[in-house]
Amino acid sequence: MAHAYTPGLKVTNRMSYSVIRMLPIKGDVMVKVGDNVNANQIVAATYMPGDVYPLNMANLLAVPPKDVASLMLRKEGEKVEKGEAIAETAGLFGKFKKKYNSPYSGTIETVSDVTGQVILRGPDIPVEVKAYVTGAVTAVNPEIGCTIETDVAFIQGIFGIGGETCGPIKFAVENCDEAISANNISEDMKGCVVIGGARISVESIEAARKVGVVALIGGGMDDQDLRDFLGYDLGVAITGSEKKGITVIVTEGFGDITMASRTFDLLKKFEGKEASVNGATQIRAGVMRPEIIIPLEAGDCEEETEQVGGYLEIGLPLRIIRDPYFGMLGTVSALPSEPHVLGSGSKARVLEVKLSSGESVIVPRANVELIEA
């Protein structure tokens, strides 16, 4: 293998972005092809079948299962209200009848004469799907959903917490190497996507949540801060469903890391503009990284930057992503083809990196990621 593909996170000032918005089950799509939608607009809605409550009526009425159907006051398909009597025993000589009142509102779905079980289905649950990104509807899949497309500036983070949200971009720091503290958070950030520089602390997240910041973005964070914020130690990187009232994204990794200047500068260019963000991260089959999407307007960033990720070549800028040089930036200065014995004793294919300090170091090819100049 002459070349090794080296991944990199996508950071681009212009790209065509397409997102499919789908209902979990069939329902109504409320837009048509050609419509312009904004991020908060509901594009499809439906009702999910309600929760299911099995009631062991044979036990509750102390009768054989086969008798249950005849004792039901409400039959299959009928609606019932909470507290309403739904079954009654025959009693003794018409007396001492025992009634059973429904503990939930809903519909009687089935009555089993084998188990004596009654399945009660709760009221339908409304489900709404928002556009998520401001753009144009380019396709509609009837009863299922739609596709929204637009030109955007796009930034992929490395790890996030919390789901989709949107708001105007606001900066909490001046420089990309500035850590964000609780003091950097102010009341006027309510509803905003707030950008920090380097490390995000748990205090800054709490302060941001308190004032109603919808998303907080920084270069890195400490594992301890993540644990304090979540209230548990995250074992597997599958996130996005946390209900913490704020979405948090780190662009570089864990620890004291400065946000890549290119990412910081790109966000700076769009200060005040609306951004859609999603912290959902899944690092297994079907990798999903958190994202920051800024829909472009006419005249914004006409030139598209080159994509990151590709084959290693001399002179390309990169970041080292594993100790002992974790987080350091440099350029590829040599690509020896023969495997090299590392300090750990393992043999691996390596490259020589010229660090920004001028020093040259040897690093396994698996431990670098390409970044844009």
Add this chain to the structure above:
Amino acid sequence: MTIDLENINVILATDCGSTTTKAILIEKVDGTYRQTYRGEAPTTVEKPFANVTIGVTNAVTEVGELAGRQLTNEDGTIKTPASDSDGCDMYISTSSAGGGLQMMVAGVIAEMTAASAKRAALGAGAIVMDVISSNDKRRPHEQIQRIRELRPDMILISGGTDGGTTEKVVQLAELIAPAKPQPRFGSEYEMPIIFAGNKMAADEVEATLQEDWIDLAVVENLRPTLEQENLGPARDKIHDVFLEHVMAHAPGYDMLMDWTDADIMPTPGAVGNILQTIAKKENINVVGVDIGGATTDVFSVFDETFNRTVSANLGMSYSISNVCAEATMPNVLRWVHFDMDERQLRNRVKNKMIRPTTIPQSLESLIFEQAVAREALRLAYKQHKEFATTLKGVQQQRTVGDTFSQQTGGSTIVDNMKLNLLVASGGVLSHAPSMNQTAMMLIDAFEPEGCTNLAKDSIFMMPHLGVLSAVHPEAAAQVFERDCLIYLGTCIAAKGLGKEGKPCFSWTLSGDVARSGTCNFGDIELIEMGPEETATIVCEPARGFDLGAGNGKKVTHEVCGGTVGLVIDGRGRPLGLPEERQQCQQTIARWVENMALYREMEEAVVSA
């Protein structure tokens, strides 16, 4: 399809993993089957390729280039049959791509029929997403909610012995019908449900599950009586459904199924196959482990009973953070013989989790990863021991003599004293820079007792050989014996606890290596003994220690060497480490030195 085994000279086998597709070539050399070349390429199940055969063709092309044999046609398909310079006579494959086979199982009682159903699913190579039972302490609506959230490839329902409860079994079906679980692949796909419970309940279950989105199959009860498990029919059906539904819906698998000369098997199912074949052939008890990035699979065959467990969140990259959370950081760090900054380590662990393909560059980093591996393996083996039990619910006949040794049904069948062979595979074990490190990780985590052979799967060939053993057992056995396992050596370890520095057992070796000595409690020693060397060891344990013949009783074992040698382990079982950090570091440092784990690189790390 009938294959003339006499005329098979070149066999091509692939294993389509989640990230890598591995291809091996097996050729008949001087009348014996040998594994000759190996190649790999990224798996292409995910977008933008979304076709597994692209990765297969790439991996096979690499093998072909190395072997100087054209193995693919111009359109990427596999070239058959073999001639002198190109093609192969047989092509077979296993798969765990796209998350493998994911199942939900249900049974009436968690410890009985539900446990049997879980065993059937795991044995077939599945990942069990959840086990629903009448006594799992969840309320029915919570169970239904859970079923709704899961997206399994198929569901296995068991419950009731034949002629036993009908009502409870139908109740399980009544939970599944309204929940309408969505399958993983596409909304058009009918959810396969296998019923392997009380045969008297089959009609009622069928009536309850008569829905257009369900494809129900009824097979023999997997627990016909409490005393008997009958997992075969359920396992076979799972395999059929895997091929008919899951594989047929995974991207490119319809093509791959056309290419292969035998049914595609789930990777862990194939590994289980080969280990069972070997255990039977050699009449031994075997434990195999495969530690990956996300999961750790443990397989065991004790007295011909096969068990497999998957520890879903114990792994070395995607799940490394979970290992540290479950084991706790102090437990991980007890295996490290120098100080490390805990805050920095925690960040490192998380960085490995979010960038799972990185490798340790420094020795310090390697030592820490191997410490995590010990804990991942230890926890996975613990889970395996808890799962691999005798059948629960069996009535016990007791005598007065049993009064003081009350064994309930459901005791583990995993007995380290009876273990003959411990096989390692998976990145952190297979790619350790020194085989001494692999052997020591196995010994520390599994704590073998008595006399145990240690081996590693040379290039993760067991899945390929597992599927091969189903179609060409002779070829599979020959390759397993000659090329698959690298024997690391033998571990002689005493069970029991004593006082540090006091004699644990004395030993005398005769044969290719002749030596004798006394192993003190708390010590571990490495005797050089090459792969071709064998010897007889006579051990005399001190009182309170057992080496296989009983407390303090003399024992004789035949031992063979390996790339590591003979390990004399007097550290006792269960293996304990000093609580005090400084003392613990000194103990580990002594073991590291005695086992020559990092000798060559040690000085560099200390000076750094």
